[in-house]
Amino acid sequence: MARQFGPSEIEFADPATVRIHYTDGELLAAGLVSGSTQEQRLGLYRYDEDREEWIKVEASVADPDRNVVSGTVTKLGTIGVFYEAPGAGQLFSQTMVYPNPFRPHSGGADDGDYTTGVIFDLLPVGLSRLDIYNLAGEWVASLGKAITPTGVAGQWRWSGANDTGRCVASGIYLYVMEAGGERRTGKIAVIR
Numbered sequence: 001m002a003r004q005f006g007p008s009e010i011e012f013a014d015p016a017t018v019r020i021h022y023t024d025g026e027l028l029a030a031g032l033v034s035g036s037t038q039e040q041r042l043g044l045y046r047y048d049e050d051r052e053e054w055i056k057v058e059a060s061v062a063d064p065d066r067n068v069v070s071g072t073v074t075k076l077g078t079i080g081v082f083y084e085a086p087g088a089g090q091l092f093s094q095t096m097v098y099p100n101p102f103r104p105h106s107g108g109a110d111d112g113d114y115t116t117g118v119i120f121d122l123l124p125v126g127l128s129r130l131d132i133y134n135l136a137g138e139w140v141a142s143l144g145k146a147i148t149p150t151g152v153a154g155q156w157r158w159s160g161a162n163d164t165g166r167c168v169a170s171g172i173y174l175y176v177m178e179a180g181g182e183r184r185t186g187k188i189a190v191i192r
Contacts, residue, residue, distance in 0.1 A: 008049055008077030015072035018057070020044065020081050022067050030083065039064035041122075044071040047078040054080065083152060092177060092184035096121045101189035104160055104167075114167070117157040118188055119150065120177070129178035130156060132188070140168060160190060167192070 003020055027039070044060035047053075057079070060071030069081045102118050103111035112118060120130060132141040141147050145163040147156050161167050170192045177184045 003080070004078050006076035008075065011075045012073075015074050017070055017072050018044065018079050019068050019070040020079060022069070022081055024067070041084045042069045042081055043084045044069050045080050045082050046073060046075070047080065049077070054082070056084075092124060092179070092182055094122045095124075095177070095184065097175070097186060097188065100187075101191050102160060103191045105192055112160075114160055117159045120147075120156045120158070120175075121154070123154045123156065123177070124179040124182070125154070127156075127177065127179045129176065131176050132158060133174045133176070134168075135172055135174070139163075140173060158188075 005018060022042075039062055042062040044057035045054040046057055048055050057071035057073055060069060062069045073079070097118065097120055099110055099112040099118065101111075104113045123130075127143070130143040130147050131139060132147070134140055140162045141158055142163055143156070146161050146165070147158045149155070150157045168190055170190055173188045173190060175186055175188060
């Protein structure tokens with residue numbers, strides 16, 4: 001999502017605040033989940049014509065309640081909103097799993113459904129394992145089968161089904177993730 005703000009050669013002595021509004025439809029078209037923690041990772045970028053690249057606007061802030069991303073600039077031009085994907089070498093301590101609990105039949109925007117699934121976000125580069133088990137220790141879903149990439153770097157989606165495509169029952173499920181010799185485990189509640 002990008003907007004043009006005046007000619008790019010205009011420069012201010014003092015910073016000016018730029019706000020870009022986005023819609024839930026634009027988020028969904030970009031493969032992001034509206035009303036989720038993904039919106040917190042939206043940032044403003046200004047296109048630098050001399051360098052021919054997008055430069056992050058310092059101190060840009062997303063306001064998901066108002067669907068606005070704002071930041072301060074000293075130069076006008078093309079300003080865009082981008083999802084800030086995780087960087088190389090990131091640790092599991094920054095990983096987010098949502099919605100949790102996963103309530104695919106509730107109809108609530110923050111509860112998920114079978115289309116959006118459960119999102120594993122901000123995963124480290126080099127993810128080698130992401131498996132889901134039931135409390136009996138039985139393997140339910142695995143990376144590349146019922147757990148698929150969303151198209152956003154560092155992000156995978158579990159559909160709420162097992163590897164054969166059958167929706168799982170309500171209950172607590174355990175996930176195990178590994179990357180670069182590091183392991184993280186956690187729980188996901190599914191309420192159907």
